Amino acid sequence: MANKKVGEFDLIERYFKRPARQSVLGVGDDCALIQPTPGTQLAISSDMLVQGRHFFADVDPCTLGHKALAVNLSDLAACGAKPLAFTLALALPHVDEIWLAAFSKGLFALADAHGCELIGGDTTQGPLNICITVFGEVPVVNGRTQALLRSGAKTGDDLYVSGTLGDARLALDVLRGTVSLPPEVFAQARARLETPTPRVALGLALRGVASAAIDVSDGLLGDLGHVLIASGVGAVIDTQIATQLIAARAYLTRANGQFDTPNGPQLPRQTDLQTCLAYVLAGGDDYELAFTASPGQRDAVQAAARASNTPVTRIGQIETSPGLRLMDAQGHAVANTFKSFDHFA
Amino acid sequence: MANKKVGEFDLIERYFKRPARQSVLGVGDDCALIQPTPGTQLAISSDMLVQGRHFFADVDPCTLGHKALAVNLSDLAACGAKPLAFTLALALPHVDEIWLAAFSKGLFALADAHGCELIGGDTTQGPLNICITVFGEVPVVNGRTQALLRSGAKTGDDLYVSGTLGDARLALDVLRGTVSLPPEVFAQARARLETPTPRVALGLALRGVASAAIDVSDGLLGDLGHVLIASGVGAVIDTQIATQLIAARAYLTRANGQFDTPNGPQLPRQTDLQTCLAYVLAGGDDYELAFTASPGQRDAVQAAARASNTPVTRIGQIETSPGLRLMDAQGHAVANTFKSFDHFA
Numbered sequence: 001m002a003n004k005k006v007g008e009f010d011l012i013e014r015y016f017k018r019p020a021r022q023s024v025l026g027v028g029d030d031c032a033l034i035q036p037t038p039g040t041q042l043a044i045s046s047d048m049l050v051q052g053r054h055f056f057a058d059v060d061p062c063t064l065g066h067k068a069l070a071v072n073l074s075d076l077a078a079c080g081a082k083p084l085a086f087t088l089a090l091a092l093p094h095v096d097e098i099w100l101a102a103f104s105k106g107l108f109a110l111a112d113a114h115g116c117e118l119i120g121g122d123t124t125q126g127p128l129n130i131c132i133t134v135f136g137e138v139p140v141v142n143g144r145t146q147a148l149l150r151s152g153a154k155t156g157d158d159l160y161v162s163g164t165l166g167d168a169r170l171a172l173d174v175l176r177g178t179v180s181l182p183p184e185v186f187a188q189a190r191a192r193l194e195t196p197t198p199r200v201a202l203g204l205a206l207r208g209v210a211s212a213a214i215d216v217s218d219g220l221l222g223d224l225g226h227v228l229i230a231s232g233v234g235a236v237i238d239t240q241i242a243t244q245l246i247a248a249r250a251y252l253t254r255a256n257g258q259f260d261t262p263n264g265p266q267l268p269r270q271t272d273l274q275t276c277l278a279y280v281l282a283g284g285d286d287y288e289l290a291f292t293a294s295p296g297q298r299d300a301v302q303a304a305a306r307a308s309n310t311p312v313t314r315i316g317q318i319e320t321s322p323g324l325r326l327m328d329a330q331g332h333a334v335a336n337t338f339k340s341f342d343h344f345a
Numbered sequence: 346m347a348n349k350k351v352g353e354f355d356l357i358e359r360y361f362k363r364p365a366r367q368s369v370l371g372v373g374d375d376c377a378l379i380q381p382t383p384g385t386q387l388a389i390s391s392d393m394l395v396q397g398r399h400f401f402a403d404v405d406p407c408t409l410g411h412k413a414l415a416v417n418l419s420d421l422a423a424c425g426a427k428p429l430a431f432t433l434a435l436a437l438p439h440v441d442e443i444w445l446a447a448f449s450k451g452l453f454a455l456a457d458a459h460g461c462e463l464i465g466g467d468t469t470q471g472p473l474n475i476c477i478t479v480f481g482e483v484p485v486v487n488g489r490t491q492a493l494l495r496s497g498a499k500t501g502d503d504l505y506v507s508g509t510l511g512d513a514r515l516a517l518d519v520l521r522g523t524v525s526l527p528p529e530v531f532a533q534a535r536a537r538l539e540t541p542t543p544r545v546a547l548g549l550a551l552r553g554v555a556s557a558a559i560d561v562s563d564g565l566l567g568d569l570g571h572v573l574i575a576s577g578v579g580a581v582i583d584t585q586i587a588t589q590l591i592a593a594r595a596y597l598t599r600a601n602g603q604f605d606t607p608n609g610p611q612l613p614r615q616t617d618l619q620t621c622l623a624y625v626l627a628g629g630d631d632y633e634l635a636f637t638a639s640p641g642q643r644d645a646v647q648a649a650a651r652a653s654n655t656p657v658t659r660i661g662q663i664e665t666s667p668g669l670r671l672m673d674a675q676g677h678a679v680a681n682t683f684k685s686f687d688h689f690a
Contacts, residue, residue, distance in 0.1 A: 029495050030423035030560055031388035036381055043376035048434035050471030078375035089393035089476045126395030131434045131476035150374050215375055
């Protein structure tokens with residue numbers, strides 16, 4: 001093969017074909033065939049990653065392979081679905097075997113960690129574009145789906161988020177050159193940007209516990225907005241708690257006055273706490289879960305957090321009045337000047 | 346809305362959100378949920394279309410919407426799967442509402458004709474790229490899939506193709522300026538290129554009749570090669586019959602000596618019949634079915650063709666000896682100088 005031009009079929013064969021396991025028929029026919037477990041539904045999500053929009057041209061292809069699948073697994077997590085399989089459609093400017101080897105390594109490492117099998121796809125020449133469609137299983141009990149939906153939040157429910165928020169966007173700002181950080185702070189934030197952890201285990205543990213869930217990909221405020229609209233409710237967020245959600249907070253507040261904050265209107269410089277809040281509420285690329293649960297489920301939520309080894313923080317409450325309100329520790333309203341990320345805004 | 350910038354969520358809402366029907370939960374949550382009919386498998390296929398590679402920048406967006414779904418439905422057809430639903434991931438350089446309205450019109454017209462529902466997806470900014478993942482159902486009877494696979498061809502089986510082959514590539518050559526045709530001949534060929542008919546009805550009718558099937562997207566020789574390898578067999582094709590499969594044949598042979606043939610090495614000019622043969626065997630973009638069936642199924646194949654209102658032609662036979670051979674009407678070997686289409690070759 002050494003002197004042979006690498007064609008489409010070789011690419012699939014060499015980098016992406018693996019023996020089929022749980023699915024009935026994997027890569028290599030016109031369609032893949034999946035037979036869902038009786039009594040389950042299939043949860044399906046598609047995400048497309050475009051160079052220059054979702055990642056830089058010089059990103060490590062191994063982390064890119066991880067992230068391309070992670071953002072899709074995050075959607076399964078938000079539905080409480082167990083990962084099953086995925087398809088990969090890949091447009092490449094040219095065949096770069098070093099790139100492909102690293103990309104597939106990162107991709108399969110995460111896939112294997114979640115027992116999620118590549119069952120089909122497409123490769124073509126074009127501007128670098130990665131489109132993954134992921135499949136998971138959700139039980140149906142007595143005719144009712146156990147999927148976590150956006151539409152189930154109820155007045156009085158607690159509002160939670162998992163993990164940390166804002167560090168991915170902080171790293172992005174460093175890469176864009178609008179912010180500078182010490183190397184060790186940057187390294188931690190960059191890992192959040194480039195190798196996010198899809199909260200699959202938490203999503204599974206929250207089945208029957210959470211009333212609604214979404215994954216935070218475009219910024220908490222924007223994504224939470226979808227839950228509020230779908231559920232016909234509003235919410236209040238405690239900004240005192242929220243500011244503590246960014247892992248780099250200790251540095252950001254310690255560096256009081258010396259930290260170069262971003263200049264965009266969505267990140268106004270007032271205080272360092274305000275900067276933290278901007279990252280937390282409107283950062284994007286977090287891939288944490290935002291979810292709601294009735295106050296009667298507080299112990300169950302903590303148990304789910306422990307079982308999945310995922311920190312969760314209660315940051316607010318669902319209210320009847322539509323819209324989202326911010327409040328400080330003293331219960332005073334905080335102006336909401338933060339703007340969510342929109343791929344076309 | 347008139348003065349509002351159209352963002353990602355508006356795009357989905359305005360052009361692609363429709364009430365969910367057969368699927369349990371459509372566009373608008375982290376995942377779509379599908380509950381396959383008990384006793385069925387889900388057939389899944391993904392295809393990505395890239396500007397400049399699969400279509401020209403100035404293509405009519407309505408026909409592009411049709412084709413983007415058609416090439417995916419063609420994969421379901423090749424498996425004998427009944428279309429159910431699809432996801433759409435779309436990268437657009439900018440929001441062009443006229444383009445989007447036309448694209449979604451063409452897309453949904455074909456989707457509705459096949460009862461195939463859009464259940465989710467993604468929109469982002471980037472070089473124009475359309476990635477569709479399609480879902481269909483295939484029955485499982487006594488633990489055996491009824492899907493038409495590539496691996497079922499057996500020595501002695503007849504080899505068939507549906508419809509016509511080569512006209513799409515002929516139209517492409519006209520658009521590229523390497524061939525000229527009279528307007529009415531071009532219009533017919535162009536329809537084959539831009540609005541191919543996925544052979545879904547034929548695929549369904551061939552369940553239990555055909556022994557193997559594939560859709561012809563990269564040229565008959567290349568695609569048939571996948572069937573032969575997967576089935577561990579070879580085949581012979583009657584070139585006399587094959588030359589008749591291009592709809593423009595009457596014109597191509599009538600215009601003897603005046604027809605400007607393409608210059609590429611894969612389309613050598615020897616005779617007009619040879620030109621027809623090159624288009625038929627190595628054209629690509631046909632979206633017809635190539636399939637095999639035991640000679641005992643000839644009546645059943647004809648019945649399937651009638652039931653699905655799709656012409657089929659018997660063009661050869663499966664043989665034990667691996668590889669693909671071409672033969673003329675007198676039974677003499679014809680040199681195979683044709684090359685299949687490869688997105689990276």
